[in-house]
Amino acid sequence: MSLSSEASQALQAFQQARGWEQRARLLMQWGDRLAPLDEREKTEDNRVHGCESLVWLVANQQGGQWQFKATSDARLLKGLLALLLVRVQGLNSAELAKLELGAWFTELGLERQLSPSRSNGLHAVLQRMAQLASAA
Amino acid sequence: MFQPSPWRADFPAIAALERQHQTYLDSAATTQKPQALLDALSHYYGHGAANVHRAQHLPGALATQAFETSRDKVAAWLNAADSRQIIFTHGATSALNLLAYGLEHGFNEGDEIAISALEHHANLLPWQQLARRRNLRLVILPLDEQSHIDLNQALQLIGPRTRLLAVSQLSNVLGTWQALPALLAHARAQGALTVVDGAQGVVHGRHDVQQLECDFYVFSSHKLYGPEGVGVLYGRPQALEQLLHWQFGGEMVQLADYHGASFRPAPLGFEAGTPPIAGVIGLGATLDYLASLDAHAVQAHETSLHQHLLRGLADRDGVRILGMPQSALVSFVVDGVHNADIAHLLTEQGIAVRAGHHCAMPLLKGLGLEGAIRVSLGLYNDSDDLQRFFDALDQGLELLR
Numbered sequence: 311m312s313l314s315s316e317a318s319q320a321l322q323a324f325q326q327a328r329g330w331e332q333r334a335r336l337l338m339q340w341g342d343r344l345a346p347l348d349e350r351e352k353t354e355d356n357r358v359h360g361c362e363s364l365v366w367l368v369a370n371q372q373g374g375q376w377q378f379k380a381t382s383d384a385r386l387l388k389g390l391l392a393l394l395l396v397r398v399q400g401l402n403s404a405e406l407a408k409l410e411l412g413a414w415f416t417e418l419g420l421e422r423q424l425s426p427s428r429s430n431g432l433h434a435v436l437q438r439m440a441q442l443a444s445a446a
Numbered sequence: 447m448f449q450p451s452p453w454r455a456d457f458p459a460i461a462a463l464e465r466q467h468q469t470y471l472d473s474a475a476t477t478q479k480p481q482a483l484l485d486a487l488s489h490y491y492g493h494g495a496a497n498v499h500r501a502q503h504l505p506g507a508l509a510t511q512a513f514e515t516s517r518d519k520v521a522a523w524l525n526a527a528d529s530r531q532i533i534f535t536h537g538a539t540s541a542l543n544l545l546a547y548g549l550e551h552g553f554n555e556g557d558e559i560a561i562s563a564l565e566h567h568a569n570l571l572p573w574q575q576l577a578r579r580r581n582l583r584l585v586i587l588p589l590d591e592q593s594h595i596d597l598n599q600a601l602q603l604i605g606p607r608t609r610l611l612a613v614s615q616l617s618n619v620l621g622t623w624q625a626l627p628a629l630l631a632h633a634r635a636q637g638a639l640t641v642v643d644g645a646q647g648v649v650h651g652r653h654d655v656q657q658l659e660c661d662f663y664v665f666s667s668h669k670l671y672g673p674e675g676v677g678v679l680y681g682r683p684q685a686l687e688q689l690l691h692w693q694f695g696g697e698m699v700q701l702a703d704y705h706g707a708s709f710r711p712a713p714l715g716f717e718a719g720t721p722p723i724a725g726v727i728g729l730g731a732t733l734d735y736l737a738s739l740d741a742h743a744v745q746a747h748e749t750s751l752h753q754h755l756l757r758g759l760a761d762r763d764g765v766r767i768l769g770m771p772q773s774a775l776v777s778f779v780v781d782g783v784h785n786a787d788i789a790h791l792l793t794e795q796g797i798a799v800r801a802g803h804h805c806a807m808p809l810l811k812g813l814g815l816e817g818a819i820r821v822s823l824g825l826y827n828d829s830d831d832l833q834r835f836f837d838a839l840d841q842g843l844e845l846l847r
Contacts, residue, residue, distance in 0.1 A: 330794035384786035
């Protein structure tokens with residue numbers, strides 16, 4: 311699967327990042343790019359539980375393609391969500407099911423953020439996506 | 447001024463963590479282990495494992511002897527009058543569940559159970575669920591401004607309908623010691639059973655269960671520098687007699703036929719199945735190690751580090767400390783900054799602290815918080831650990847602000 315231009319841009323930026331400070335700054339910048347959610351979209355149904363922060367994931371399928379919106383009240387997690395979305399936006403369910411998101415975050419140098427022991431919420435968001443993909 | 451820990455080298459994992467650039471400040475969750483414990487586990491497994499209380503063979507006799515010697519050591523550590531008052535469980539949680547099921551028969555609809563607003567889920571949920579099973583009223587003792595159980599209100603709320611009081615000795619979030627003598631004496635006068643959750647308290651200072659005069663005292667080994675999978679339930683003889691058998695299986699039984707059985711008294715009657723033998727032996731070795739330390743020196747060290755931690759946090763802009771911590775730990779939030787973001791950046795810098803609700807969701811909610819960062823100390827921590835934490839916090843906050 312080829313990367314979207316945004317995903318390629320993210321990959322380049324994170325692969326060049328040196329040290330935790332630069333990675334954190336980049337994460338915050340990418341988080342700021344996330345399209346904001348309407349208050350109406352912040353429903354209990356869209357809440358992803360299992361996170362120490364508030365996380366919402368809004369999923370819509372149009373013409374077989376998934377369009378996601380997500381946000382969190384924690385800034386670094388917002389950045390992680392942005393990096394997730396640039397990779398999965400526009401995929402169909404079969405592509406989404408096949409996608410190794412762990413590998414994506416490893417390429418970005420952020421694999422530690424995915425561990426189930428981390429309560430940052432990224433893991434829970436991935437599980438929710440997998441459920442959506444398999445249910446559709 | 448540098449404050450070293452004279453016991454740091456006794457814990458080999460601390461040096462291993464240092465090589466991984468990790469500063470361990472999460473001892474309230476679990477502790478690193480002394481070499482004495484590693485040696486005991488290695489000796490037990492290296493010299494012949496055997497099941498306890500069952501076999502007539504030599505390995506079985508040796509394992510049983512070591513296991514029972516640990517029971518004596520735990521009894522001595524708590525100053526229990528008799529080793530038979532010490533039941534080994536699989537953790538503090540399972541000890542509290544044993545109580546909530548084993549005492550259930552004594553409750554009638556409308557009876558009350560009193561717990562405090564600061565309880566860990568382990569000392570909340572077993573009682574909450576018991577209350578639901580039996581239609582009891584769960585009374586929550588509120589906190590005062592110093593983050594102690596409000597004594598005046600507690601003395602009002604604990605009344606003739608109160609059948610049981612279950613409270614923490616030392617809060618795992620607020621770091622405050624509760625006024626146990628007054629609370630327990632009052633509950634006793636009302637005819638209530640008293641349960642003390644010593645999971646945090648047992649780690650800091652020696653406590654005498656006879657002096658406390660509690661009916662039950664619970665702690666877990668792994669927070670006291672011992673192995674996981676082992677909990678301790680101490681009970682007064684009259685209180686233990688009220689406990690009905692809960693889990694059934696091997697070695698807790700006296701006689702069994704297909705349709706009926708009779709059971710052993712405490713402690714073995716409450717230790718169904720093969721117990722965590724190595725863990726119990728390891729806990730014994732840990733207690734030997736701890737007993738060999740100068741208790742005053744340990745306490746002075748911990749107090750001084752705790753003061754240092756409190757001062758350092760208070761010196762920083764926007765840092766808000768939860769309650770008024772007295773020992774062991776400090777929980778805090780930073781105004782305008784999400785605790786998950788701070789936790790993320792501390793992790794990036796190799797600082798191992800805990801973030802979140804600390805298994806006390808109702809308490810955090812009551813404080814109007816989603817979560818907090820908790821820094822907690824062990825006897826192996828030194829002032830350099832705290833300095834690394836402060837530096838990492840400053841760097842993280844600078845980035846976030």
